[in-house]
Amino acid sequence: MSQSLPPVAELAALDAAGLDAAIAGADRPFVARGLVADWPLVQAAQRSARDARAHLLAHARDRDFAVSMGSPQSGGRLFYDADMQMNFRMGHGRLDKIFAGFDAAENRAEVPTVYLASIDIEQFFDGLSSANPIPLSARDAIASIWIGTPTRIAAHNDFPDNLACCAVGKRRFTLFPPDQFRNLYLGPIDNTPAGRAVSMVDLAAPDLAAYPRFAQALSTALVADLEPGDALYIPSLWYHHVEASAPFNVLVNYWWRDSPRFLGQPQNALNHAILAIRDLPEEQREIWRAMFEHYVFSGGAEAAEHIPDAAQGVLAPFDAQSAGRMHAFLLRSFSQ
Known part of the structure; x- marks a missing residue:
């Protein structure tokens, strides 16, 4: 060049x-x-x-x-x-x-x-x-x-x-x-x-x-x-x-990485989204686009604000223990 x-x-x-x-x-x-x-x-x-x-x-x-x-x-x-x-x-x-x-x-x-x-x-x-x-x-x-x-x-x-x-x-x-x-x-x-x-x-x-x-x-x-x-x-x-x-x-x-290692790899999330969402009908993809914005890209505060802190589950900020539970949940769901 x-x-x-x-x-x-x-x-x-x-x-x-x-x-x-x-x-x-x-x-x-x-x-x-x-x-x-x-x-x-x-x-x-x-x-x-x-x-x-x-x-x-x-x-x-x-x-x-x-x-x-x-x-x-x-x-x-x-x-x-x-x-x-x-x-x-x-x-x-x-x-x-x-x-x-x-x-x-x-x-x-x-x-x-x-x-x-x-x-x-x-x-x-x-x-x-x-x-x-x-x-x-x-x-x-x-x-x-x-x-x-x-x-x-x-x-x-x-x-x-x-x-x-x-x-x-x-x-x-x-x-x-x-x-x-x-x-x-x-x-x-x-x-x-x-x-x-x-x-x-x-x-x-x-x-x-x-x-x-x-x-x-x-x-x-x-x-x-x-x-x-x-x-x-x-x-x-x-x-x-x-x-x-x-x-x-x-x-x-x-x-x-500045974020904790117990958090997931974004590339894995992208790969799974391609599998699960990309080939859906357009109107369904638009709904999922809005849901990703609500739960993920906005930071998720609005999605959790009406739920008691102790009951927010994965909507709450992750620590090593809750991230581990989420990893285990995902592994079980992927094997089904």
Whole structure:
């Protein structure tokens, strides 16, 4: 894509308190330059990709890692093929064996795409997080690591807030506000490369004849180029296309949500609404639209105000116990 896009706002020299304040006050992405530049992993990468791999291997647990593998002809784009099936295959192996493949391919002009995506750090590494700490205050974050050859990941969004730290190689993020979902031409939600619906538009060569509204999405887009040690804050539901361009790339990211984890996943509610409501007659859909507004999108205060507090049930604000009862109720209803 030749169009020049405006950059994401940048902050520098953030300490723990500064990062906490920046995240707390942010409703748009920002880049924190050099936030994790002192990580041993980043320092190892400055010496060589092999040193970075050695640092990761020193902490890797003795278990199989999931790995996605694509052909050299894919150009690193992990996506659909012409039949809307995945253009990559999945495998498993010990990290030392996978990294041996990186070593062997280091000087080749054409290599297969190899991608270890969203690997849970605590489950698959011992002491890696403590060796490479992040100042995220009291946020209850899930840490994941992404390792691979050059890759292009189609624009998608995530429900949690996200702090993405470039540790090895280079990353370019192209970001779109949450309200651009119509203009991104999202693919199917039940057949996805990695669990989230992705834009069908190839950002490297947008076909505006096939996807004309993508031009409007581009008018809202921002770009962030990350070097090792830089971090990018991505607020909840912002769409992001991610391109890793070095022969060996490592990203560490942290996900958290401001709402309690005992609350449900909105995507599951959307999926169930598609099943239960979308194909109803129009007049019934309109009634359900009004009921969703009354019970959900308005905040639900009017729906509960005439009922005694002790009898409001799920109309009352949730705590862990009442959310657990609701989860159990839903599981029973889904099995019937």
